[in-house]
Amino acid sequence: MSDDPIPITLTFSRDGVVAPALRAMRRATEIIAFTLNSMADADLSVSPRPTNNVLFGLQFGDEPEGYDRRSDFTDWVLERGFRDIAHGARAALEEAYLYIDFARDMPGQTTMGELEERFDRVRKAASRVNFMQLLDAVNAGLTEPLSFNDEFLSLQKARNCLEHRHGIVSEKDADHGNGMRLALPRLKSFFMRDGEEVELERGQFFEAETAISIRRDTRERFFAIGSRVTFSAEEFDEIAMACWFFASDLSQKLPAIVPSNASAP
Numbered sequence: 001m002s003d004d005p006i007p008i009t010l011t012f013s014r015d016g017v018v019a020p021a022l023r024a025m026r027r028a029t030e031i032i033a034f035t036l037n038s039m040a041d042a043d044l045s046v047s048p049r050p051t052n053n054v055l056f057g058l059q060f061g062d063e064p065e066g067y068d069r070r071s072d073f074t075d076w077v078l079e080r081g082f083r084d085i086a087h088g089a090r091a092a093l094e095e096a097y098l099y100i101d102f103a104r105d106m107p108g109q110t111t112m113g114e115l116e117e118r119f120d121r122v123r124k125a126a127s128r129v130n131f132m133q134l135l136d137a138v139n140a141g142l143t144e145p146l147s148f149n150d151e152f153l154s155l156q157k158a159r160n161c162l163e164h165r166h167g168i169v170s171e172k173d174a175d176h177g178n179g180m181r182l183a184l185p186r187l188k189s190f191f192m193r194d195g196e197e198v199e200l201e202r203g204q205f206f207e208a209e210t211a212i213s214i215r216r217d218t219r220e221r222f223f224a225i226g227s228r229v230t231f232s233a234e235e236f237d238e239i240a241m242a243c244w245f246f247a248s249d250l251s252q253k254l255p256a257i258v259p260s261n262a263s264a265p
């Protein structure tokens with residue numbers, strides 16, 4: 001058997017870096033649309049029956065006074081979708097951390113064992129730092145800092161609140177006066193009336209030949225300490241769009257990597 005090195009090619013893709021964020025955005029958006037559309041015609045006045053193929057089903061007593069099953073189910077689905085999107089954004093940053101590490105130092109002649117060890121070491125390092133440290137490390141390796149630092153951070157703060165405090169804002173979450181600020185980029189459609197921007201709404205009427213403009217904007221929500229983080233379906237659509245902005249910004253600012261062949265015996 002020949003001991004000559006075997007050339008292999010390492011390919012680092014910007015699309016691969018942001019894939020976790022975009023995959024989470026698509027999955028959450030489709031599941032939420034399907035679920036909310038299905039619930040629209042469902043009778044939720046009583047507890048749903050178990051599926052037909054379940055041998056033993058649970059029976060529950062009466063709901064607490066004032067309990068609204070439809071509202072509760074909707075909140076649960078939207079919150080789960082939000083958390084998945086936030087996790088996807090974090091996963092994309094971890095992939096960017098790995099990409100940047102190789103952009104700084106592409107291996108020459110090496111072994112598969114050394115490559116696998118490096119992948120494992122860098123991925124573990126990315127997963128162990130907190131979000132701020134990860135964001136700072138990624139920004140340091142980009143061609144220019146991300147445009148949505150504050151928005152990235154507010155997204156993760158809201159996720160932490162949902163996961164660790166059941167969505168009830170505490171002093172740990174407060175970052176803006178007496179509460180928590182959630183700021184997300186979005187597309188704003190508007191027209192001008194008497195020198196003021198008037199945002200378009202579904203079903204809105206306006207004069208013929210009115211000039212419609214679209215620009216990137218930031219929508220802010222404020223949750224006071226003790227209040228609960230919730231979203232409407234319309235707000236979730238903006239959250240999903242924000243994920244696309246994050247991914248696009250990150251992808252465009254990753255440094256170029258010149259293809260390199262590594263050799264492994």
